[in-house]
Amino acid sequence: MIVAVASGKGGTGKTTVAVSLVLSITTDGQDFSDRRSVNHAHPLFLDCDVEEPNAALFLRPTIHERRQVGQRIPQVDLAACTSCGRCAEVCQYHAIAVIGRNVLVFPELCHGCGSCTLNCPPGAIDEVLNVTGVIERGRAGAVEFAQGTMNVGEPMAVPIIRQLKRWMIPPGERRRPIILDAPPGTACPVVETMRGADFVLLVTEPTPFGLHDLRLAVEMARGELGLPVGVVVNRDGVGDRGVDEYCAAAGIPILLRIPHDRRIAEAYSEGVALVEALPEYRERFRALYAAIEEGWGR
Amino acid sequence: MKQLIILSGKGGTGKTTVAAALAHLASQELSLVLADADVDAANLELVLDPVKQETHDFTGGQVAVIAAEACVACGRCAEVCRFDAVLRPSPALPDERFAIDPLACEGCAACFYQCPADAIRMAEQQDGQWFRSDTRFGPLFHAHLFAGRENSGKLVTLVKQQARLWALDTGAHLLLVDGPPGIGCPVIAAIAGADLALLVTEPTVSGAHDLERILSIADHFGVPAAVAINKADLNPPRAEEIAAFCAGRNIEVVGSIPYDTVVTEAMVRGLPVTAVGDQPVGQALRAVWNLVRRRLSGDE
Numbered sequence: 001m002i003v004a005v006a007s008g009k010g011g012t013g014k015t016t017v018a019v020s021l022v023l024s025i026t027t028d029g030q031d032f033s034d035r036r037s038v039n040h041a042h043p044l045f046l047d048c049d050v051e052e053p054n055a056a057l058f059l060r061p062t063i064h065e066r067r068q069v070g071q072r073i074p075q076v077d078l079a080a081c082t083s084c085g086r087c088a089e090v091c092q093y094h095a096i097a098v099i100g101r102n103v104l105v106f107p108e109l110c111h112g113c114g115s116c117t118l119n120c121p122p123g124a125i126d127e128v129l130n131v132t133g134v135i136e137r138g139r140a141g142a143v144e145f146a147q148g149t150m151n152v153g154e155p156m157a158v159p160i161i162r163q164l165k166r167w168m169i170p171p172g173e174r175r176r177p178i179i180l181d182a183p184p185g186t187a188c189p190v191v192e193t194m195r196g197a198d199f200v201l202l203v204t205e206p207t208p209f210g211l212h213d214l215r216l217a218v219e220m221a222r223g224e225l226g227l228p229v230g231v232v233v234n235r236d237g238v239g240d241r242g243v244d245e246y247c248a249a250a251g252i253p254i255l256l257r258i259p260h261d262r263r264i265a266e267a268y269s270e271g272v273a274l275v276e277a278l279p280e281y282r283e284r285f286r287a288l289y290a291a292i293e294e295g296w297g298r
Numbered sequence: 299m300k301q302l303i304i305l306s307g308k309g310g311t312g313k314t315t316v317a318a319a320l321a322h323l324a325s326q327e328l329s330l331v332l333a334d335a336d337v338d339a340a341n342l343e344l345v346l347d348p349v350k351q352e353t354h355d356f357t358g359g360q361v362a363v364i365a366a367e368a369c370v371a372c373g374r375c376a377e378v379c380r381f382d383a384v385l386r387p388s389p390a391l392p393d394e395r396f397a398i399d400p401l402a403c404e405g406c407a408a409c410f411y412q413c414p415a416d417a418i419r420m421a422e423q424q425d426g427q428w429f430r431s432d433t434r435f436g437p438l439f440h441a442h443l444f445a446g447r448e449n450s451g452k453l454v455t456l457v458k459q460q461a462r463l464w465a466l467d468t469g470a471h472l473l474l475v476d477g478p479p480g481i482g483c484p485v486i487a488a489i490a491g492a493d494l495a496l497l498v499t500e501p502t503v504s505g506a507h508d509l510e511r512i513l514s515i516a517d518h519f520g521v522p523a524a525v526a527i528n529k530a531d532l533n534p535p536r537a538e539e540i541a542a543f544c545a546g547r548n549i550e551v552v553g554s555i556p557y558d559t560v561v562t563e564a565m566v567r568g569l570p571v572t573a574v575g576d577q578p579v580g581q582a583l584r585a586v587w588n589l590v591r592r593r594l595s596g597d598e
Contacts, residue, residue, distance in 0.1 A: 008339050009309065009310060009339055009341070010308065010309010010310040010311075010339075010479040011308065011309045011310010011311060012310060015504070051307075051479075051480035051481045051482050051511075052307050052308055052309075052479070052480060052481065052504075052507075052508045052511060054308070054503075054504040054507060054508070057503045057504060057507060090407065090408075090411050092359070092360070092405055092406050092407050093406075111404055111406055112380065113380055113381070113404065113406030113408050114378065114380055114408060115378075115406050115407060115408035115411060118378060118408060118411070118412060119411050119412075150481070150482065152481060152511055152514040152515055152518060153486075153514075153515065153518045153519075154482070155451065155482055155483035155486050156482065156483060157480070157482045162381075183480065184309040184310075184339070184479050184480070185309075185336075185338040185339050185450075185478070185479065185480070186338045186339060186443075186445050186446060187337075187338040187443060187446070187447065187448070187450045187484070188446070188447070188448045188450070189482070190446070191401050191402075191446040195382075195401075195402065207562055207565050207566065208344050208565055208566060208568070209314065209341045209344060209565060212339070212341060212344055213339040213341070216338070216339060216445060219445045220445035220446045223445065224401055224445050224446045225401065225446070238559060238562045239562050239565070239566055240566045262532075265529075265532055265557075266532065266533060268502055268504075269500075269501055269502035269503065269505075269532055269533035269536055270502075270503065270533065270536075271502075271503035271504075
């Protein structure tokens, strides 16, 4: 089952929840003898926040393999080019321009769609990889780990997330738990992360900012993508009742509450996972996963 | 007119809390225009209680649409699409047709040009709205990108352009921009043309990691940076590490703000934290504003 952990608002505890969830469902060093344990031997964790990937600070994986990724951008063979201008005409992003006998390509505008290549009458366009980031895979104990990192100054996170997911998730893979740590916001990088997920776990805080962004995240995950959603209320006890009232009215289950606790914030500041600092939470995260699997997932 | 942008890289470090406080303090001594460049999760309006004066539609791009009656089901569109945006009909459902998933479509038009039956057209899509509002601290330009849409960078550019023109027309002294999290296209759009980027960080391993990346963005685009350490007393050794890192890079630390629930209380009441009594968080933010103001006028 694929669970995407997202939030709308940043800094509500996505990484805390995603990391603790994956650490709690491994059989690593645990007496975990119920029927699901077989499937959970090696859960997969993907850090899809490629602009600011932080989960590795908590999981401390050993990386075994690394690939450069990016977009395929056009490379024009000027000997074959007839300067007809068709490439510039079909490009929706103004990423290619024909000036006299020359063709200019602007890699930061190119989406790598391949339309210019397909439409070039003399077939003078070839494609080369424009590297915009790296994807890496490895192990953190029993957890299979992978992350993407976008290079500084690059604008587009989506291709890196797409390639990370394609690399790590074979089509139809549903046997083992796959936890996706999403970027903040509700724009295209979040959509790319959530596509194909079975469940979206939204981490929020009980404040007006948390509620405002939770609504937007629900609108996107449930409204636009049609995915089942559930909520984790982090820093429970601060703020107001708005999130509770909204979830009740919108029929969204609150699956876990993590109280406002300075010890949790301090562990986080040192890069220590919640369930490592406070092992009593392990059982609650395990119950959270079981609840998603049995009751709420697609 | 000076342009100040608040950024952080990592989300949730307190950008909007700092932006609202600086708006409150700045408005007491100069005229300012505000812009919320976090268009997919805009929170500044929750503290500034804006009254909308203008609402405009935002059309960012196009999406492909397949006319079912003209489609010959050859599958060429699905072949050329690199964004998995073409939904193939299920063999089990004979009446189903090829269709486009508008959320996955990037509007590249590759399918439009390749369709042998001319069954595809490119349709304009409204991706959001932008607004000019009045607030007690000055006009606010803000926007709402519809859930899951692309072109957030374009919308940020539009909001900033409108705010900048208004500031120039009205002779405002300061354009204060609350930025988005991350380092991608909306951040790049938001930082363009700024005189100073105030980077709000926190003394955590994630905060420090993301501070380095957002500093590289400021460097990359030639924007001078200053740092404010929020929730500084949560982990004093980490806060000192960040201060030492900044000193090593010759980046000014313009303040350390304590970790206090008054920040949440102010948010619940819809107020900038500097407007809630006299307390350490408010005092720290006053000190930040004084240094930021000096820095901005020093660059004159």
